Amino acid sequence: MSARLRLSSCGLSAGKRARLHRILYKHGLGNGTALFLPYDQGLEHGPRDFFADPVAGDPRYIVRLALEGGFNGIAIQIGLAEKFYWDYAGEVPLILKLNGKTDIPSDARALSPLHASVEDAVRLGADAVGYTLYVGSPAQEDDFAQYRVVRQEAQRLGMPLIVWAYPRGEAIEHKGGKDSFYAVHYAARVASELGADVVKVNFPHPEKHTAVPADYAGEFSSQDAIDAVVRAANRTMVLVSGGSRASDEVMFEKAHESMSAGATGLIFGRNVWQRDHEESLKFVDRLRQILAKYPTP
Numbered sequence: 225m226s227a228r229l230r231l232s233s234c235g236l237s238a239g240k241r242a243r244l245h246r247i248l249y250k251h252g253l254g255n256g257t258a259l260f261l262p263y264d265q266g267l268e269h270g271p272r273d274f275f276a277d278p279v280a281g282d283p284r285y286i287v288r289l290a291l292e293g294g295f296n297g298i299a300i301q302i303g304l305a306e307k308f309y310w311d312y313a314g315e316v317p318l319i320l321k322l323n324g325k326t327d328i329p330s331d332a333r334a335l336s337p338l339h340a341s342v343e344d345a346v347r348l349g350a351d352a353v354g355y356t357l358y359v360g361s362p363a364q365e366d367d368f369a370q371y372r373v374v375r376q377e378a379q380r381l382g383m384p385l386i387v388w389a390y391p392r393g394e395a396i397e398h399k400g401g402k403d404s405f406y407a408v409h410y411a412a413r414v415a416s417e418l419g420a421d422v423v424k425v426n427f428p429h430p431e432k433h434t435a436v437p438a439d440y441a442g443e444f445s446s447q448d449a450i451d452a453v454v455r456a457a458n459r460t461m462v463l464v465s466g467g468s469r470a471s472d473e474v475m476f477e478k479a480h481e482s483m484s485a486g487a488t489g490l491i492f493g494r495n496v497w498q499r500d501h502e503e504s505l506k507f508v509d510r511l512r513q514i515l516a517k518y519p520t521p
């Protein structure tokens with residue numbers, strides 16, 4: 225089991241540290257771990273994600289779920305933040321997603337345009353901002369330039385920056401795919417190199433890297449892979465995302481392995497809200513029991 229990063233080891237400015245302290249120690253379990261509820265899928269995938277439980281299409285329901293489930297924060301886009309977040313008077317920390325796109329065009333040249341600024345986040349009382357960076361996309365150069373401005377603004381305003389580090393594009397597909405160990409490992413390192421305070425990654429699948437590039441040949445367990453991903457992020461805290469619906473056992477295993485690797489927390493969306501209310505709360509309770517086993521020293 226690897227040690228979890230303490231806030232004091234992350235090289236954070238005072239404002240960022242205060243905000244992250246609020247998220248990690250004043251909400252959720254208050255033990256330095258985090259459980260975030262992401263709700264940007266309506267933009268990224270469209271309303272089809274709400275077919276499984278139509279009530280989840282209502283942002284009011286999701287904000288209430290974040291509160292009832294004892295989440296450390298909710299990650300939403302500007303439109304929903306403006307119209308729904310204050311229904312609960314900021315009782316759950318807000319992570320304002322600053323960029324995002326639809327999945328209607330292909331991901332061949334993936335780039336998520338900005339829709340909001342770090343100043344919007346300050347105005348709305350957010351405790352962090354989120355930026356999706358497509359590592360490996362042919363548009364990576366433009367993405368890095370757009371990201372640099374956000375990073376500088378976040379630094380100036382003391383706003384923690386969470387990078388959704390997503391491998392994308394044809395080149396990645398030829399190197400094992402976006403969930404491969406190689407791609408996720410590289411993405412975590414990129415986020416740390418580029419100054420993210422927190423990086424959000426997909427759980428790496430060692431079986432998917434198909435030994436391309438050759439340095440990744442060999443036997444890796446999923447625990448080996450997530451251990452390496454957290455190490456690659458070094459002083460950047462790691463959040464592991466949920467992905468599409470899977471069995472509860474698979475999700476709990478992922479949660480255990482991530483926390484054991486030293487990740488700071490989990491950001492699970494569809495696996496939480498693509499089921500009825502009672503089931504969602506039961507699932508969240510099990511996740512909280514897992515996080516309780518891994519307090520930050």
Ligand SMILES: O=C(CO)COP(=O)(O)O
Pocket residue numbers: 262263264265424465466467468491492493494495
């Ligand atoms: O962070 C996420 C989306 O922004 C992860 O969401 P899912 O758990 O639904 O994959």
